[in-house]
Amino acid sequence: xxxxxxxxxxxxxxxxxxxxxxxxxxxxxxxxxxxxxxxxxxxxxxxxxxxxxxxxxxxxxxxxxxxxxxxxxxxxxxxxxxxxxxxxxxxxxxxxxxxxxxxxxxxxxxxxxxxxxxxxxxxxxxxxxxxxxxxxxxxxxxxxxxxxxxxxxxxxxxxxxxxxxxxxxxxxxxxxxxxxxxxxxxxxxxxxxxxxxxxxxxxxxxxxxxxxxxxxxxxxxxxxxxxxxxxxxxxxxxxxxxxxxxxxxxxxxxxxxxxxxxxxxxxxxxxxxxxxxxxxxxxxxxxxxxxxxxxxxxxxxxxxxxxxxxxxxxxxxxxxxxxxxxxxxxxxxxxxxxxxxxxxxxxxxxxxxxxxxxxxxxxxxxxxxxxxxxxxxxxxxxxxxxxxxxxxxxxxxxxxxxxxxxxxxxxxxxxxxxxxxxxxxxxxxxxxxxxxxxxxxxxxxxxxxxxxxxxxxxxxxxxxxxxxxxxxxxxxxxxxxxxxxxxxxxxxxxxxxxxx
Ligand code: ADP
Numbered sequence: 001x002x003x004x005x006x007x008x009x010x011x012x013x014x015x016x017x018x019x020x021x022x023x024x025x026x027x028x029x030x031x032x033x034x035x036x037x038x039x040x041x042x043x044x045x046x047x048x049x050x051x052x053x054x055x056x057x058x059x060x061x062x063x064x065x066x067x068x069x070x071x072x073x074x075x076x077x078x079x080x081x082x083x084x085x086x087x088x089x090x091x092x093x094x095x096x097x098x099x100x101x102x103x104x105x106x107x108x109x110x111x112x113x114x115x116x117x118x119x120x121x122x123x124x125x126x127x128x129x130x131x132x133x134x135x136x137x138x139x140x141x142x143x144x145x146x147x148x149x150x151x152x153x154x155x156x157x158x159x160x161x162x163x164x165x166x167x168x169x170x171x172x173x174x175x176x177x178x179x180x181x182x183x184x185x186x187x188x189x190x191x192x193x194x195x196x197x198x199x200x201x202x203x204x205x206x207x208x209x210x211x212x213x214x215x216x217x218x219x220x221x222x223x224x225x226x227x228x229x230x231x232x233x234x235x236x237x238x239x240x241x242x243x244x245x246x247x248x249x250x251x252x253x254x255x256x257x258x259x260x261x262x263x264x265x266x267x268x269x270x271x272x273x274x275x276x277x278x279x280x281x282x283x284x285x286x287x288x289x290x291x292x293x294x295x296x297x298x299x300x301x302x303x304x305x306x307x308x309x310x311x312x313x314x315x316x317x318x319x320x321x322x323x324x325x326x327x328x329x330x331x332x333x334x335x336x337x338x339x340x341x342x343x344x345x346x347x348x349x350x351x352x353x354x355x356x357x358x359x360x361x362x363x364x365x366x367x368x369x370x371x372x373x374x375x376x377x378x379x380x381x382x383x384x385x386x387x388x389x390x391x392x393x394x395x396x397x398x399x400x401x402x403x404x405x406x407x408x409x410x411x412x413x414x415x416x417x418x419x420x421x422x423x424x425x426x427x428x429x430x431x432x433x434x435x436x437x438x439x440x441x442x443x444x445x446x447x448x449x450x451x452x453x454x455x456x457x458x459x460x461x462x463x464x465x466x467x468x469x470x471x472x473x474x475x476x477x478x479x480x481x482x483x484x485x486x487x488x489x490x491x492x493x494x495x496x497x498x499x500x
Pocket of ligand 1: 138170171172173207210213242243282294295
């Protein structure tokens, strides 16, 4: 793995909020942030944060998207004598070939070595390494399952329900839950075709499906000298279609004893893998508090800010320092987790029409401010939300002393957060934070699906009710005819709206 004593400039091979996030830390460290302008969004907000902007070369139709084009990105960095490349998340962040090409050209890839990316990026190989480290895992096929006959035998050995997963999977794609043998054929074939389409790799494997678990992940960081520490856990069970919507740290599902065990397992796994750089070890936790290794992500995560809030550390800085060959200056005993943090992903989507993306121009934007409130945003007033990119346009991250306090503070911040012009998931985030089950910390990965209707319509009903009672109250005060004759009728209407 190539390292450099001095990194003077970093090419950010990404866009949106994460490009701004990386540029901020680079600049704080005295490093030039080099951004890439694409023809798809020549006036994007993230470009305003860069010290240098490079234009992506003209493209022909049908070429791979800019931030997936390995050779053009490497060439851009080389021509402009950039020292390092930061891939952010998504795109090429977990692509070993990209890391190899950077290294070949003398450019530092800010992430782990290609070998580690290769091993941990393949869920089957990652499981083999986890097995060597003695980390608990769910029953699964030994490797990829290449025929339907094999799938049938393995599924019955493991016992239904099972889940079929793409070995190269990510973003919740290529997964199929199978509850009975008669469904296996159709699910197996569709998982293989989705894996081929999405990841250009047909390999799938089979794992025991755990009903209603928690998704708990451990942030770790390692250096080139064999040191690995953890930075606590993140609770990521609030998901829709296996994709995270709202994350928090710490997790209400862990006590100190369990935290020690699960973080210990994550560090043992990272050491077994010879891990260096930032990384996340993902686990499922069942009702009996048994945890099982699921996969490892070898990049910075979307939800890294909740860890930054409770540790006071800059994770991108740690990542850059390790990449330029520095030894970790922190010991495990230096890591103190303080308070509670929540991140809400703000997507330009309409929850009331099945979370379909909402395109258009952000006409106005008012963001909440205050102590312990952080906005990582890829848009400003005037920005255009286009179909070319992911629908996540912003993240709200809030920190307070306790879970109760941070829930209230996040709700208040969400009420102040105004985005006009495109529909967003803000009302949905609010409904989650108001939900009793969420507030009790008693939820699991099935939470959103179970309560979808009330979560989607809660905010709308609440607004309707507020308007109704304001009108009723006004009529009473001014002795004018009300919409209803008395309070009893008002309560009947409230019940009709079925407001819980
Ligand atoms: P991806 O890499 O596509 O994000 P993951 O392996 O991280 O996929 O899984 C995403 C989500 O899918 C998990 O957070 C969990 O909700 C669900 N999931 C994955 N594997 C299992 C399993 N064996 N049992 C139950 N749920 C699972």
